[in-house]
Amino acid sequence: GAVVSQHPSRVICKSGTSVKIECRSLDFQATTMFWYRQFPKQSLMLMATSNEGSKATYEQGVEKDKFLINHASLTLSTLTVTSAHPEDSSFYICSAYTGTGDEKLFFGSGTQLSVL
Amino acid sequence: AQSVTQLDSHVSVSEGTPVLLRCNYSSSYSPSLFWYVQHPNKGLQLLLKYTSAATLVKGINGFEAEFKKSETSFHLTKPSAHMSDAAEYFCVVSGGGGNKLTFGTGTQLKVEL
Numbered sequence: 472g473a474v475v476s477q478h479p480s481r482v483i484c485k486s487g488t489s490v491k492i493e494c495r496s497l498d499f500q501a502t503t504m505f506w507y508r509q510f511p512k513q514s515l516m517l518m519a520t521s522n523e524g525s526k527a528t529y530e531q532g533v534e535k536d537k538f539l540i541n542h543a544s545l546t547l548s549t550l551t552v553t554s555a556h557p558e559d560s561s562f563y564i565c566s567a568y569t570g571t572g573d574e575k576l577f578f579g580s581g582t583q584l585s586v587l
Numbered sequence: 588a589q590s591v592t593q594l595d596s597h598v599s600v601s602e603g604t605p606v607l608l609r610c611n612y613s614s615s616y617s618p619s620l621f622w623y624v625q626h627p628n629k630g631l632q633l634l635l636k637y638t639s640a641a642t643l644v645k646g647i648n649g650f651e652a653e654f655k656k657s658e659t660s661f662h663l664t665k666p667s668a669h670m671s672d673a674a675e676y677f678c679v680v681s682g683g684g685g686n687k688l689t690f691g692t693g694t695q696l697k698v699e700l
Contacts, residue, residue: 475630477630480628505688507690512596512692512693513692513693514677514690514691514692514693515677515690516690517687517688517689520687564630564631566631576633576688577630578623578630578631578632579630580628580629580630581628581630
């Protein structure tokens with residue numbers, strides 16, 4: 472299957488700093504990428520849908536100024552958690568949509584963010 | 588609107604015995620249903636999916652699921668558990684022609700010797 476690379480896999484940062492998470496589709500072009508957040512023992516919650524070359528569409532309750540999403544190319548989307556606080560500590564995971572083939576959606580391996 | 592309920596947060600089985608992970612769904616549309624598996628420190632992997640074709644869907648690693656519209660269920664089964672099946676399993680629904688996925692809360696499968 473197609474490969475989606477997410478980096479870093481784990482990051483620890485101080486409160487007030489910003490953290491950037493990258494999501495790359497390695498062997499296909501993804502016009503659409505999705506960002507999810509997963510709290511411990513809870514389900515993945517869709518944060519936003521990222522379309523190449525346009526503004527991301529955020530789900531209700533997600534602060535767009537807090538979670539900046541950029542999808543500048545067909546193979547890269549980034550999520551920046553700005554002025555991170557301990558409550559932003561979570562597991563963030565991206566997925567990329569191929570639009571073709573039998574299996575169209577592929578997930579990255581996730582990023583565990585810990586804000587001290 | 589769509590939602591998914593995974594009835595068990597934890598399931599523990601012995602190696603070689605059957606696995607049953609339960610999932611009920613709700614959708615305003617004709618849904619597509621998926622089961623994903625998440626191993627520690629790994630990305631989500633698609634096990635199988637139902638998209639309005641055969642109601643009994645066979646997936647990878649010996650897993651299968653049956654779509655039962657009358658019961659709004661999509662339970663995941665495997666005849667014989669293997670140690671490598673220990674992981675978190677998510678039931679997922681997608682509907683309305685979009686790519687928006689709604690995840691269940693997950694079931695942690697533990698396989699014991």
